Amino acid sequence: MKRYGQVIRLQPGAKEEYVRYHANVWPEVLSMIHECNIRNYSIFLKDDTLYAYFEYVGEDFEADMAKMVADPKTQEWWAIMGPMQQPIATRQKGEWWANMEEVFHTD
Numbered sequence: 001m002k003r004y005g006q007v008i009r010l011q012p013g014a015k016e017e018y019v020r021y022h023a024n025v026w027p028e029v030l031s032m033i034h035e036c037n038i039r040n041y042s043i044f045l046k047d048d049t050l051y052a053y054f055e056y057v058g059e060d061f062e063a064d065m066a067k068m069v070a071d072p073k074t075q076e077w078w079a080i081m082g083p084m085q086q087p088i089a090t091r092q093k094g095e096w097w098a099n100m101e102e103v104f105h106t107d
Helices: 015-022 027-035 061-070 072-084
Strands: 002-010 038-046 049-056
Touching: 015 038, 015 072, 027 038, 027 061, 027 072, 061 072
Parallel strands: none
Antiparallel strands: 002 049, 038 049
16 A cells, blocks of 8 residues: 655635535546545645545556546546646646655554
8 A cells, every 4th residue: 555645726716616526526436536446535625725645555556547537527527626726836747736755654
């Protein structure tokens, strides 16, 4: 299992709509997250910054992410979420949500 932390900002004024959508995430999207070996997925909000945490339990992260990207219902969800989000300037090339470095963990 590998832990991931990610960060992105919300566009000004998007907080209420973003929170409303995430109170009832579409079942197809939740199913795809699970099929792509993501577990213990949480998104936290502070001011206009979103922090995501998840655990990847699969063996081929890139293949699982390609599967998710190819899913039509996930694409539909992202088409709604994307305009509400503002990637941070320091993200790596190809990232939407910027990956964070884990500096501490304890069980």
